[in-house]
Amino acid sequence: MSLIEITEVKKRFGDNEVLKGINIDVEPGEVIAIIGRSGSGKSTLLRCINGLENIDEGSISVAGAQLLPDELHLKALRLKVGMIFQSFNLFPHLTAGRNVMLSQMVVKKTPRAEAEEMAKKMLERVGLSHKFDAYPDQLSGGQQQRVAIARALAMQPIALLCDEITSALDPELVNEVLAVVKELAAEGMTLMMVTHEMRFAREVCSRVVFMHQGRVHEIGPPEEVFSNPRTAELQQFLGVTH
């Protein structure tokens, strides 16, 4: 059984059909890169998997449990799947440490001391143990994104969804974030990441999904997809980004 099963998923915004029947099965420990033009539905797909958008047709299941749009099922889903955003979305009124502690204490009812222990451990994991008491606006973009990763990891998810998590960063800060992601991948975390970092996708990912106009246009191991694109759309897309 696959860890994440996406079957015939359709999503419309009004008349605009953004996902037109997506099928992807993700095995445990896989790292999937999702590439494609802006507007092709990459973010929407990730948001559907995390329940931030309701799907109109099809089904999504995570670790065998069907995604249902009521609060109880959503909460159960979100305990299993974490999400990292392009814009970090740290809580600006809380320190880095408190950012990582909050959801543990509020959602999982973890006692404070234990949550703090976990927060220290997770911040250490992303190389920021010395920033426990710093507020988000005292951190660089790269550091903020690493705190966001630590915050998601503290909930001990079985998979992470990353939506262009380096796109808002200055070029010199991209690598520190990618290094963290690479390490997670090496530790066996299941990852689905929308990215424009083709080199990273080639090095780290087990499969690459090329989305085009709301469909999975091509899917396969990176060597194949990058070296041997079959469709004109992918050839053009890779030509443009290279």
Next chain:
Amino acid sequence: MNDFTTWDILRNLLLAARWTVLLSVVSFIGGGLVGALLLFLRIGKSRLGQIFVRFYVEIFQGTPLLMQLFLAFFGLGLFGIDVPAWLAAAVALILWSAAFLTEIWRGCVEAVARGQWEASSSLGMGYLQQMRYVILPQALRVAVPPTVGFSVQVVKGTALTSIIGFVELSKAGTMVTNATFEPFTVYGFVALIYFCLCWPLSKSSQILERKLNVAHRNH
């Protein structure tokens, strides 16, 4: 001439100003409490609650405060309830303040970035948890300057209650004028006292706004 000294005039006005202050405080705090309640209905999930509050706000923002005072004073009288002026004044001002404060605060809640909702959702928080730990703490900081600023409107609003016979600063001004025939002196003092009440409020609202703009942080 008359035997009122300037000090007599001022003393009478200051005594009456106590009632202006008391009515302002009661209206502001009462309006804040009712306003908070309305806010939760307005941003809550119940459709009916939202509609009710929108309706409420439209009515109180769309009619003059003076009419609201008249309705509270004479309207309740129609039902055989004998409403003292102070009670009608307080009730009308509380309901009126609540409408404005709810709108101010709703704006502050909506000013919190969408990403904050999404991040806290993706971490598994429910609606009430998001509100309590993520959204309201941020909205509260934005809300302080306009809320303090609105208190000035409340102070000035109390002047209208003189018309239904509540003896506060303005009413006292009229009464003292009738006794002294020195309207310019008397109303000059009245205006000065209002200014002394309002200016520190609007000034601190400005300072708070600047401070919160400079330091986004919560330390």
